[in-house]
Amino acid sequence: xxxxxxxxxxxxxxxxxxxxxxxxxxxxxxxxxxxxxxxxxxxxxxxxxxxxxxxxxxxxxxxxxxxxxxxxxxxxxxxxxxxxxxxxxxxxxxxxxxxxxxxxxxxxxxxxxxxxxxxxxxxxxxxxxxxxxxxxxxxxxxxxxxxxxxxxxxxxxxxxxxxxxxxxxxxxxxxxxxxxxxxxxxxxxxxxxxxxxxxxxxxxxxxxxxxxxxxxxxxxxxxxxxxxxxxxxxxxxxxxxxxxxxxxxxxxxxxxxxxxxxxxxxxxxxxxxxxxxxxxxxxxxxxxxxxxxxxxxxxxxxxxxxxxxxxxxxxxxxxxxxxxxxxxxxxxxxxxxxxxxxxxxxxxxxxxxx
Amino acid sequence: xxxxxxxxxxxxxxxxxxxxxxxxxxxxxxxxxxxxxxxxxxxxxxxxxxxxxxxxxxxxxxxxxxxxxxxxxxxxxxxxxxxxxxxxxxxxxxxxxxxxxxxxxxxxxxxxxxxxxxxxxxxxxxxxxxxxxxxxxxxxxxxxxxxxxxxxxxxxxxxxxxxxxxxxxxxxxxxxxxxxxxxxxxxxxxxxxxxxxxxxxxxxxxxxxxxxxxxxxxxxxxxxxxxxxxxxxxxxxxxxxxxxxxxxxxxxxxxxxxxxxxxxxxxxxxxxxxxxxxxxx
Numbered sequence: 001x002x003x004x005x006x007x008x009x010x011x012x013x014x015x016x017x018x019x020x021x022x023x024x025x026x027x028x029x030x031x032x033x034x035x036x037x038x039x040x041x042x043x044x045x046x047x048x049x050x051x052x053x054x055x056x057x058x059x060x061x062x063x064x065x066x067x068x069x070x071x072x073x074x075x076x077x078x079x080x081x082x083x084x085x086x087x088x089x090x091x092x093x094x095x096x097x098x099x100x101x102x103x104x105x106x107x108x109x110x111x112x113x114x115x116x117x118x119x120x121x122x123x124x125x126x127x128x129x130x131x132x133x134x135x136x137x138x139x140x141x142x143x144x145x146x147x148x149x150x151x152x153x154x155x156x157x158x159x160x161x162x163x164x165x166x167x168x169x170x171x172x173x174x175x176x177x178x179x180x181x182x183x184x185x186x187x188x189x190x191x192x193x194x195x196x197x198x199x200x201x202x203x204x205x206x207x208x209x210x211x212x213x214x215x216x217x218x219x220x221x222x223x224x225x226x227x228x229x230x231x232x233x234x235x236x237x238x239x240x241x242x243x244x245x246x247x248x249x250x251x252x253x254x255x256x257x258x259x260x261x262x263x264x265x266x267x268x269x270x271x272x273x274x275x276x277x278x279x280x281x282x283x284x285x286x287x288x289x290x291x292x293x294x295x296x297x298x299x300x301x302x303x304x305x306x307x308x309x310x311x312x313x314x315x316x317x318x319x320x321x322x323x324x325x326x327x328x329x330x331x332x333x334x335x336x337x338x339x340x341x342x343x344x345x346x347x348x349x350x351x352x353x354x
Numbered sequence: 355x356x357x358x359x360x361x362x363x364x365x366x367x368x369x370x371x372x373x374x375x376x377x378x379x380x381x382x383x384x385x386x387x388x389x390x391x392x393x394x395x396x397x398x399x400x401x402x403x404x405x406x407x408x409x410x411x412x413x414x415x416x417x418x419x420x421x422x423x424x425x426x427x428x429x430x431x432x433x434x435x436x437x438x439x440x441x442x443x444x445x446x447x448x449x450x451x452x453x454x455x456x457x458x459x460x461x462x463x464x465x466x467x468x469x470x471x472x473x474x475x476x477x478x479x480x481x482x483x484x485x486x487x488x489x490x491x492x493x494x495x496x497x498x499x500x501x502x503x504x505x506x507x508x509x510x511x512x513x514x515x516x517x518x519x520x521x522x523x524x525x526x527x528x529x530x531x532x533x534x535x536x537x538x539x540x541x542x543x544x545x546x547x548x549x550x551x552x553x554x555x556x557x558x559x560x561x562x563x564x565x566x567x568x569x570x571x572x573x574x575x576x577x578x579x580x581x582x583x584x585x586x587x588x589x590x591x592x593x594x595x596x597x598x599x600x601x602x603x604x605x606x607x608x609x610x611x612x613x614x615x616x617x618x619x620x621x622x623x624x625x626x627x628x629x630x631x632x633x634x635x
Contacts, residue, residue, distance in 0.1 A: 063536055083539040096537035099634035100555045110541035113551070143634060161541065 020069035047218035242279035386608035405609035502584025519564035526560025
C-alpha cells in the first residue's frame, strides 16, 4: 500500500466498476458506468449536480447497491456487501462527526468497533491525529471545532482504519476559498504520504484538475471521459468535456475532402466528410503577424468586446457570424477587424455530446 | 414600537389569569398545609407543622407514596419499552410515517375516562378477557387478580401514557442525523453496534423527557386507581381526594400535595439537568 501515485492502470486494478447502472424510481441516475481505480491513485469524479457522482460514490461505499453490473475490489465482488464489510472509508460532505464523542473517541471509533487490540488503539489514534495536526484537540468535542478542524478530524477518523480506498464526498465545499486551496494541497500531499487510493467527488473542475492523477467526468449518469488532467484539457473527447473543463470555443464545421470550414475559418483536418465539431481553447488564438508560421490557419475577425482580467485579457471575436472567446497575453490587439491565427495541433476534433 | 401603556395593557389578562388560577390556589394550598381541623368540621388557622409530622409518623402515607412511585416506575419502564421500539420503527423504517404518528396521537383525543372504563370492561370478572380465557379453557372461573389490583392500574396507565413517552423519543430519533448512521457503518460498525454506540446515546434526551412525562403523570394519577385499583391499588392522589372530600381534612391533604409538588419539582430539576448533559446540538 505504499506505491507512489501512478497514472497508468496496473494489471490488477484496486477497484473495478463494471457496467454499473442505478435508478431511483423512474429516475435513471447511472446508466452504464465502467471505471477502474489503481492502487494509490488520486481519482476525481467530476460532474455537475445531478450527474450521478454522489450515487457512484455511495455505490462504492456500500450505502446503495447497483441495479446491474458489478463492483470488485482486488478481484473480489463487493457490490452486495454492507458498508461495514468493505475496506473502504468515507469522508462525508458535512463531516458527520459523532457529536457525543470527543475528537479522540471519534477517531478511535472505527478501531473499537473492529475490535482492534486495546494497546494498539491509542498509538494509532495519536498517529492519525498527528497526520492532520490535530493532536492538541484530542479531548475536544466536535461542536467546539471550526469547519476546517472538523474536516481534519473526519480525515483522521477515516484513515485510522487503513482503508484500501478512501472516498471523499465534496469534503472541501464548506470551506472558504483560502482554506480550501490550502486543504487541496494538504490533501494531495497526505495522499502521497499514506499511499492510499483516493476517490474525490467534486463539482469544481479546478479542484479536480489541481489534485488528481486522473479525472472521471460524469454527465447525466454516463462517463464522458476518464483521463489525466493534462489529457482531458488538451484533448477533450466530447464537446461537453471541452466546455466543462476550462472554457472552449466549439466550432461546428463542415468537412469536405480534408478541409474544414466554419465561418471565415478554414483549416485542414483528417476528419471524414460531413459535419464535425472542433474545440479551440481561448488561449490558442493569437494575433497573426509576420512571425506566424505559414502552416497556421489564419482568419479575419472583429473584436466586439474586451474584458480585463489582470494578467490576461478576454476578447470576444466575431468572425462571419461565429463568436469566439480568446485569451491573449499582453499582445497588441487590433481594434475593429484584424488577423488571428492558431496552431493546427490546437484545434481538436471532439464528439458531439448527447 | 409599542408604548408602555400598550405593553401593560396586553400583559394584564395573562398576569391576572396566572394570579387568579395558579398563584392564589397554590398559596391557599400552602397555607392550608400548616393549619388544622377542629372537630372534623372547621379549618382553624393555628399555624404549625403538625400535618407534616403526621405524615412522617403514620406509616400508611409513606407506604402509599412508595406504592405510587413503584406503580409510576413500572408504568415508566413499560412505556419506554413500548414507546422506544415504536418510535424507532416510525422514525427509521415506517413507510407511512404520518399515518403511524397519527395513530399514536389519536387515542389522546379520546376521553381518559372512556379509556379507563374500557379497561374495566376488558379486565372485569365478566369481562372480555376472562370470558375469552374461560372459553379457551385456560382458566376455570374468572381470574380475580386482573381487575382491582396494582396490575390493572399499571396496565391502564401504561396504555394512557405511552404516547407521552413516544413523542419526545420520536422527536429525538428524527433529529439523529442520518449521515452519522452511515458514518458509523462506514467505519465498520454493524447495525446493532451503530444503534448502541450512536443512535441510542443521541436519543437519550428524548428518553429522559419521555420517562419524566410517564413518571410524573402516572405518579399523580387518581382516576385509574379509583376505577381499577381496588384497595390494593390505592395511590397517593386517592388519599388526597379522600382527605379533601369525605374525610374533610383539607390541611393534611394540602400537606401531602405540597410534598408531592416538591417531589415533582425535584424530579423535573434533575431530569432537565440530565437532558442538558446528554444533548449535543
